[in-house]
Amino acid sequence: MNAPLTSRTGETFGDRLHRLTREKGSRLCVGLDPDLARIPDSIRRAALEDASDPAEGAATAIERFGRTVIEAVAPFAVAVKLQIAFYERWLSPGLRAFERNARDARDRGLLVIADVKRGDIGSTAEAYAAAHLDPSPGIDADAVTVNPLLGLDGVEPFLARCRQRGKGVFVLVRTSNPSARDLQDLDCDGEPLFLKIADLVARWGEGIRGHSGWSSVGAVAGATYPDELRRIRSEMPWTPLLVPGIGAQGASIRDACGAFDTQGMGALLSSSRAILYPPGDGSIDAIADAAHRTRDEIEAACRLGR
Numbered sequence: 001m002n003a004p005l006t007s008r009t010g011e012t013f014g015d016r017l018h019r020l021t022r023e024k025g026s027r028l029c030v031g032l033d034p035d036l037a038r039i040p041d042s043i044r045r046a047a048l049e050d051a052s053d054p055a056e057g058a059a060t061a062i063e064r065f066g067r068t069v070i071e072a073v074a075p076f077a078v079a080v081k082l083q084i085a086f087y088e089r090w091l092s093p094g095l096r097a098f099e100r101n102a103r104d105a106r107d108r109g110l111l112v113i114a115d116v117k118r119g120d121i122g123s124t125a126e127a128y129a130a131a132h133l134d135p136s137p138g139i140d141a142d143a144v145t146v147n148p149l150l151g152l153d154g155v156e157p158f159l160a161r162c163r164q165r166g167k168g169v170f171v172l173v174r175t176s177n178p179s180a181r182d183l184q185d186l187d188c189d190g191e192p193l194f195l196k197i198a199d200l201v202a203r204w205g206e207g208i209r210g211h212s213g214w215s216s217v218g219a220v221a222g223a224t225y226p227d228e229l230r231r232i233r234s235e236m237p238w239t240p241l242l243v244p245g246i247g248a249q250g251a252s253i254r255d256a257c258g259a260f261d262t263q264g265m266g267a268l269l270s271s272s273r274a275i276l277y278p279p280g281d282g283s284i285d286a287i288a289d290a291a292h293r294t295r296d297e298i299e300a301a302c303r304l305g306r
Contacts (some may be wrong), residue, residue: 012210013143013168017240019212020078020111021265027302028295029079029113029242031272032069032101034062034086040282043068059093062086066101069276070108072288076295079111079142081242081270102139112141113242117172119147119154129157133167143168145220145242148197155204162208162216168240169217171201174232176222176245194228195235202236214266215239221259223251223269230258233266241267247274247294253301264302 011019021027036044036058044061051057070080082105087098105112118128132139146158148171161167174184174194184194198219205217221232223245233241241259245251246269259267271294278290 012166013216014214015210015212018214024078026078026295027269027298028077029081029268029270030073030077030275031081031270032066033083033272034065038277039065055090056093059090059097063097063100067104068284069287070104072284073291074108076291079113079268080105081113081115083115099139114141114144117145117147119150121150121153125154126157133161145170147172170220170242173197173219174221174228176224176249198232198235202239213238218242223256226255226258233259243267244270247271253297257301269298
């Protein structure tokens with residue numbers, strides 16, 4: 001195994017994820033999808049009324065909401081996954097809000113996953129990787145999501161930062177959306193395409209494993225396909241999995257348990273809307289309660305599954 005270079009913390013991404021999971025007793029990732037229409041009135045109205053420009057007002061609202069969520073979930077989550085589309089919607093003010101929320105999460109000791117699903121080649125891929133994984137003027141996220149459709153050319157700039165700077169990457173392997181089957185189940189020499197991608201991702205990450213044994217190259221695999229999720233785990237024993245689909249997308253926490261190894265490690269279960277917009281007043285206490293409850297339900301299901 002090659003010894004990868006590490007981040008300013010002296011750890012690979014895989015090792016940081018492993019350590020924080022153990023220290024916090026949590027496998028929860030909170031997806032930060034700040035939909036302006038669903039942000040509590042107390043935050044939205046004040047931001048919009050104080051702004052001369054609608055985009056500035058919207059960006060201020062989602063930034064304040066994001067900071068509220070981060071404060072609420074920090075005791076219970078290992079990571080936050082910032083979905084860039086909800087920020088890009090508000091143009092340059094939204095991107096500034098994205099950067100500030102990433103910093104807010106980092107300051108709270110959370111892993112920051114930039115959910116950007118980038119996929120391009122050459123200098124374009126290099127620019128994307130620099131923007132999201134490099135320090136100032138980059139976002140300096142801990143990890144990003146990427147689309148592997150263009151092959152290694154589109155992923156290599158991100159892998160280089162895993163090797164050289166202790167960053168992480170989660171490659172789309174089996175996504176949680178209903179039409180994932182349209183392409184990801186296509187037969188490729190007797191195997192579905194998603195398993196061919198899984199094999200590639202495992203090979204890309206083999207030389208970027210830390211002292212914990214876990215790679216810094218992870219995979220996105222949805223809980224909405226529990227049988228496939230278990231198969232992916234068996235094919236990728238040292239690959240961290242980012243598992244969307246629980247909560248609003250319809251998968252249960254038990255559906256997601258196939259993502260863990262026999263020690264209950266190696267996966268982050270991502271929940272967004274069920275935590276961001278709980279029933280009631282949308283207060284910081286309600287968000288914290290939703291995160292607390294989800295964390296505890298994951299831990300209970302994880303213990304039962306071992």
